Amino acid sequence: MLIELKGIHKTYDNGQPLHVLKGIDLSIDNGEFVSIMGSSGSGKSTLLNILGILDNYDEGEYHLDGHLIKGLKEREAADYRNRTIGFVFQSFNLIPFKTAVENVELPLFYQGVSRTKRREAAMQLLDKLGLANWAKHYPNEMSGGQKQRVAIARALITHPRIILADEPTGALDSKTSVEVMDLLGQLNREEKVTIIVVTHESGVANCANKIVHIKDGLIGEIELNSQHHASTFDKNNIK
Amino acid sequence: MHDLFTEIWSSVRRNKLRTILTGLAVSWGIFIIILLLGAGNGLMNAFMKQSHDFATNTMELYGGLTTKPYDGLQQGRWVPLTEQDVKILQGPLFSDHIDEVSASVADGNNKLIEGTRTYTVTLYGVYPANKDMNGEKILAGRYINENDLNERRKVAVISDVQAEDLMGGRDNYKAILGRAITVDDQVFTVVGVRRSDRQWRDTRIHVPFSTYKLIFAYDDLVNKITFTFHGLRTQKENEAFEKRVRAVLNRAHRAAPDDEGALYVWNRFTQNMQMNRGTDILTKALWVVGIFTLLGGIVGVSNIMLITVKERTHEFGIRKAIGAKPKDITKLILAESITITALFGIFGMLLGLGACEVMNATIGSTSMDIFGESVKLLDNPRVGWGVAIEATIVLIVAGTIAGLSPATKAAKVRPIEALREGKG
Numbered sequence: 138m139l140i141e142l143k144g145i146h147k148t149y150d151n152g153q154p155l156h157v158l159k160g161i162d163l164s165i166d167n168g169e170f171v172s173i174m175g176s177s178g179s180g181k182s183t184l185l186n187i188l189g190i191l192d193n194y195d196e197g198e199y200h201l202d203g204h205l206i207k208g209l210k211e212r213e214a215a216d217y218r219n220r221t222i223g224f225v226f227q228s229f230n231l232i233p234f235k236t237a238v239e240n241v242e243l244p245l246f247y248q249g250v251s252r253t254k255r256r257e258a259a260m261q262l263l264d265k266l267g268l269a270n271w272a273k274h275y276p277n278e279m280s281g282g283q284k285q286r287v288a289i290a291r292a293l294i295t296h297p298r299i300i301l302a303d304e305p306t307g308a309l310d311s312k313t314s315v316e317v318m319d320l321l322g323q324l325n326r327e328e329k330v331t332i333i334v335v336t337h338e339s340g341v342a343n344c345a346n347k348i349v350h351i352k353d354g355l356i357g358e359i360e361l362n363s364q365h366h367a368s369t370f371d372k373n374n375i376k
Numbered sequence: 377m378h379d380l381f382t383e384i385w386s387s388v389r390r391n392k393l394r395t396i397l398t399g400l401a402v403s404w405g406i407f408i409i410i411l412l413l414g415a416g417n418g419l420m421n422a423f424m425k426q427s428h429d430f431a432t433n434t435m436e437l438y439g440g441l442t443t444k445p446y447d448g449l450q451q452g453r454w455v456p457l458t459e460q461d462v463k464i465l466q467g468p469l470f471s472d473h474i475d476e477v478s479a480s481v482a483d484g485n486n487k488l489i490e491g492t493r494t495y496t497v498t499l500y501g502v503y504p505a506n507k508d509m510n511g512e513k514i515l516a517g518r519y520i521n522e523n524d525l526n527e528r529r530k531v532a533v534i535s536d537v538q539a540e541d542l543m544g545g546r547d548n549y550k551a552i553l554g555r556a557i558t559v560d561d562q563v564f565t566v567v568g569v570r571r572s573d574r575q576w577r578d579t580r581i582h583v584p585f586s587t588y589k590l591i592f593a594y595d596d597l598v599n600k601i602t603f604t605f606h607g608l609r610t611q612k613e614n615e616a617f618e619k620r621v622r623a624v625l626n627r628a629h630r631a632a633p634d635d636e637g638a639l640y641v642w643n644r645f646t647q648n649m650q651m652n653r654g655t656d657i658l659t660k661a662l663w664v665v666g667i668f669t670l671l672g673g674i675v676g677v678s679n680i681m682l683i684t685v686k687e688r689t690h691e692f693g694i695r696k697a698i699g700a701k702p703k704d705i706t707k708l709i710l711a712e713s714i715t716i717t718a719l720f721g722i723f724g725m726l727l728g729l730g731a732c733e734v735m736n737a738t739i740g741s742t743s744m745d746i747f748g749e750s751v752k753l754l755d756n757p758r759v760g761w762g763v764a765i766e767a768t769i770v771l772i773v774a775g776t777i778a779g780l781s782p783a784t785k786a787a788k789v790r791p792i793e794a795l796r797e798g799k800g
């Protein structure tokens with residue numbers, strides 16, 4: 138198993154404790170395309186942040202590729218985030234004063250890759266995603282769909298094994314949503330990247346092969362969706 | 377390195393005005409440091425110049441008035457130095473420390489007549505050793521020597537300005553060598569020309585001590601005794617030795633051995649020692665003042681760096697989410713802080729060096745007359761390369777200090793919180 142969660146608990150404590158995850162058990166295999174669904178506030182983002190080692194958990198065990206992820210030093214966590222995991226966010230989280238290509242090559246900078254090499258890799262990737270002409274543009278000069286594709290390029294540049302996406306289409310219209318999900322699907326099929334997408338939209342969830350439902354801080358139903366028939370891609374079809 | 381500077385530039389560029397305003401506080405601090413040190417150096421140089429030429433390990437003795445009755449004699453008695461004292465000092469009693477003894481005598485107001493003109497001059501009866509002890513520079517001919525002294529020759533050494541006066545023309549003082557001059561109806565042959573500092577009319581004419589005595593005085597009185605010494609390193613040793621000299625000479629004059637009024641002792645060595653200590657303290661004090669001025673700038677830089685870190689929290693969150701380690705973030709902030717401090721600091725330093733040059737060209741080239749001696753207020757008020765390098769080190773340290781707290785703060789940013797913050 139690439140990802141193995143056992144009895145994960147997470148409580149936020151801002152004044153009064155809020156028990157968000159109440160014992161999550163979940164296994165995700167290499168090469169899977171999983172979507173996580175659930176009502177607002179059910180703890181989807183919390184779970185994804187724990188998976189991405191952006192946040193820690195209180196109880197249970199999280200094994201990533203056989204390694205127990207617990208009490209890591211910030212330096213070690215940084216290494217996992219850099220090499221093993223790629224993030225895609227709802228609000229893109231591109232650095233505004235860097236051009237598209239500069240944003241994409243940044244993870245390689247933190248690996249110590251030389252300037253020409255990482256520029257070359259970033260350009261290649263942007264080209265592949267049809268963004269070669271936008272390489273020198275700043276994020277505020279691009280559309281939402283373009284920005285999200287730049288963000289995906291940035292997540293991909295280090296060839297991570299897992300891509301974690303928190304509502305990647307949340308800020309996009311349905312047409313660009315389809316493009317972005319197609320891109321993720323393609324990466325999953327062709328490059329065997331494990332993809333985990335948190336979403337509200339059943340249409341988005343339907344792109345995945347497995348749909349995990351979270352309810353009241355616990356894993357509810359897990360749908361196998363290899364036929365992709367759960368529902369059609371439609372903004373009006375929100376669960 | 378290139379990447380770091382690109383990052384720094386892109387950060388600074390977004391906050392130009394803020395960066396410039398705080399950076400100028402650093403410039404001002406370092407400007408003040410350089411200016412103060414320059415002025416301090418000028419002051420000390422001007423001070424040193426006065427004593428620079430002299431042998432440093434000498435004492436000067438002058439006669440005085442007794443301050444207590446002794447051996448049946450009243451207090452307030454005038455005690456002049458005599459040739460006997462010179463002999464005592466040259467003798468075996470003090471040979472453990474004293475090397476050479478020189479004495480001089482003068483009574484001022486001698487008349488030098490040259491053709492129809494009359495000059496007021498001062499004849500000094502001197503020993504040959506006076507040359508080195510007082511740092512006399514001979515421009516032409518020679519100084520008074522032992523033979524002059526022993527044979528009581530009527531020879532004279534005059535100053536370059538006096539020589540030019542007599543010969544009528546600048547820079548032809550050499551022409552006076554071998555000529556005869558008439559002072560108080562006595563004819564002397566000029567054998568040497570002394571350098572004066574040319575700022576004032578140096579009318580001192582040196583002749584052999586013995587000759588002077590033979591012609592002008594039939595006593596054995598001496599105005600001043602100077603001797604060089606060795607083997608006295610500390611203030612304490614010097615004071616003990618002064619006490620010994622005083623006791624012996626006082627007794628020879630029937631004055632109380634511990635009467636400090638009867639013999640005036642001026643020790644150039646301890647004087648210099650104190651002056652060096654003084655200049656040391658002055659330099660340190662100037663540094664302290666300068667560093668406090670700089671402190672304002674450092675606090676300013678630290679503050680904008682803190683603001684920058686706060687503004688960039690979300691960005692640091694993103695960087696961490698894609699793999700930046702805490703030390704990558706620390707480096708970013710520290711480098712920015714050091715760069716701002718160093719660049720503006722060097723700017724301030726250059727201004728300071730420029731201001732020192734201006735000071736040198738204005739105050740540095742004016743002198744004042746104090747007690748008939750021309751004194752420069754500031755002499756070469758500049759700082760050397762050493763200080764410039766020290767100041768640069770101070771700047772880099774300052775930049776590091778300024779960036780330290782903001783940098784650790786930035787490195788501690790938790791990515792999850794930083795990312796949420798950006799969404800508002």
Ligand SMILES: Nc1ncnc2c1ncn2[C@@H]1O[C@H](COP(=O)(O)OP(=O)(O)OP(=O)(O)O)[C@@H](O)[C@H]1O
Nearest residue numbers: 149150151155157176177178179180181182183184
């Ligand atoms: N840092 C935090 N401190 C306190 N409470 C938090 C924090 N982060 C999240 N929560 C709370 O925990 C609960 C779960 O939050 P989470 O963001 O995981 O939900 P979600 O399923 O992603 O919801 P949405 O669909 O709205 O994004 C919510 O009630 C939220 O208010």
Ligand SMILES: [Mg+2]
Nearest residue numbers: 181182183303
């Ligand atoms: Mg969420």
